[in-house]
Amino acid sequence: xxxxxxxxxxxxxxxxxxxxxxxxxxxxxxxxxxxxxxxxxxxxxxxxxxxxxxxxxxxxxxxxxxxxxxxxxxxxxxxxxxxxxxxxxxxxxxxxxxxxxxxxxxxxxxxxxxx
Amino acid sequence: xxxxxxxxxxxxxxxxxxxxxxxxxxxxxxxxxxxxxxxxxxxxxxxxxxxxxxxxxxxxxxxxxxxxxxxxxxxxxxxxxxxxxxxxxxxxxxxxxxxxxxxxxxxxxxxxxx
Numbered sequence: 280x281x282x283x284x285x286x287x288x289x290x291x292x293x294x295x296x297x298x299x300x301x302x303x304x305x306x307x308x309x310x311x312x313x314x315x316x317x318x319x320x321x322x323x324x325x326x327x328x329x330x331x332x333x334x335x336x337x338x339x340x341x342x343x344x345x346x347x348x349x350x351x352x353x354x355x356x357x358x359x360x361x362x363x364x365x366x367x368x369x370x371x372x373x374x375x376x377x378x379x380x381x382x383x384x385x386x387x388x389x390x391x392x393x394x
Numbered sequence: 395x396x397x398x399x400x401x402x403x404x405x406x407x408x409x410x411x412x413x414x415x416x417x418x419x420x421x422x423x424x425x426x427x428x429x430x431x432x433x434x435x436x437x438x439x440x441x442x443x444x445x446x447x448x449x450x451x452x453x454x455x456x457x458x459x460x461x462x463x464x465x466x467x468x469x470x471x472x473x474x475x476x477x478x479x480x481x482x483x484x485x486x487x488x489x490x491x492x493x494x495x496x497x498x499x500x501x502x503x504x505x506x507x508x
Contacts, residue, residue, distance in 0.1 A: 288434070311494050322398070322484055322499030323437075330493050369436060373494050379444060380425050380488045380495060381452070386436040 281305055281372050285385035293393050294362055300355040300388045302344075302370030312353040313371040313382065314344055323369060329353060340364065365392045396420050400485050400500035407475045407507045415470040415503050417485030425488045426468040427452075427497070428460060430481040437484065443468055475507045 282305045292298045304310060311330050315323040327338025334346040344355045353370060367389050371382040398419045407413055417426065424445050429437040429452075439452030441460040449460045457479060459471045468487075472479060483503045489495040 285436075313494075315497075320501070322486075322501050323497070324499065325496045328494070328496075379442065379450075380490050380497065381427070381439060381442060382497065383439075383453075384429075384437040386434055 281310070281383050283370050283372050283383055283385035285370055285388050287388050288386065289389045289391060291391045291393060292360055295359050297358050298356065298360050298364075298390065300368050300370075300390065302353045302355065302385060304351050304353065304370075304372045311373045312344075312346060313373075314338065314342070314353075314355050315369045315371060315384075317367045317369065317387075319366070326355070326368070360390070360392050362392050362394060364390060366390060398485055398487055398498050398500040400483075400503045402503060403501065404504050405506070407472075407505065409476060409507060411475050412471070412473050413475065413505075414472075415483055415485075415505075417468045417470070417487075417500060419466055419468075419485075419487040419498070421487060421498065422465070423487035423489050423498070424465075425490060426462065427486045427488075428458070428468065428470045429484045429486065430454065431484060431502070432481050440470065440483075472505075475505075477507045479505065480507045481505060 284303045313328045314326040316326045317323045329346045337343045367387045370385040427442040428440040443462040446465040485500045486497040488497045
């Protein structure tokens with residue numbers, strides 16, 4: 280079965296600094312990959328997704344992620360963070376061709392942006 | 395612009411009591427899901443449905459039952475609540491048209507079992 284590893288449970292960073300949130304997934308023939316964001320006391324919302332094509336994916340709020348098949352990684356980056364980016368970020372994977380949209384989520388990374 | 399609505403948002407139960415969480419979506423989505431979120435464990439899939447009248451087990455189905463009698467509603471039931479079921483429960487819905495669609499989440503239902 281697929282699995283997702285987010286090694287960092289919390290990432291503190293100062294405002295306007297760059298950030299990278301790491302995500303690794305277990306190997307499969309092909310996968311669909313996602314990043315979701317959860318703001319305090321809210322549900323999750325889609326940040327970006329990789330389905331196929333270009334390995335660099337751009338999402339909302341200036342975030343981007345790079346799919347690296349050889350390293351089975353899908354790290355999330357932002358060149359300059361804002362206080363409003365403080366939230367929990369979840370990486371997720373779905374088996375290619377699953378046809379159910381079932382996602383396996385990582386354990387989440389709390390991004391804490393400090394002034 | 396409701397999207398996915400969960401009721402109730404908060405509930406406290408005693409061990410052994412039963413309850414039902416209701417999820418309603420107004421986007422005509424075929425697929426619906428129930429996840430639970432626990433600290434340090436992310437979201438885990440409890441049950442899901444790919445259409446009206448169909449349900450299937452996810453990663454952690456034990457102790458829960460579900461029903462999808464209408465396309466827009468997905469009910470999650472706890473027949474005999476246990477403290478281990480203290481969690482935040484999220485409902486989500488999506489479409490699927492050859493490639494995965496975005497999951498739309500409700501705001502969550504916080505359940506405490508004493």
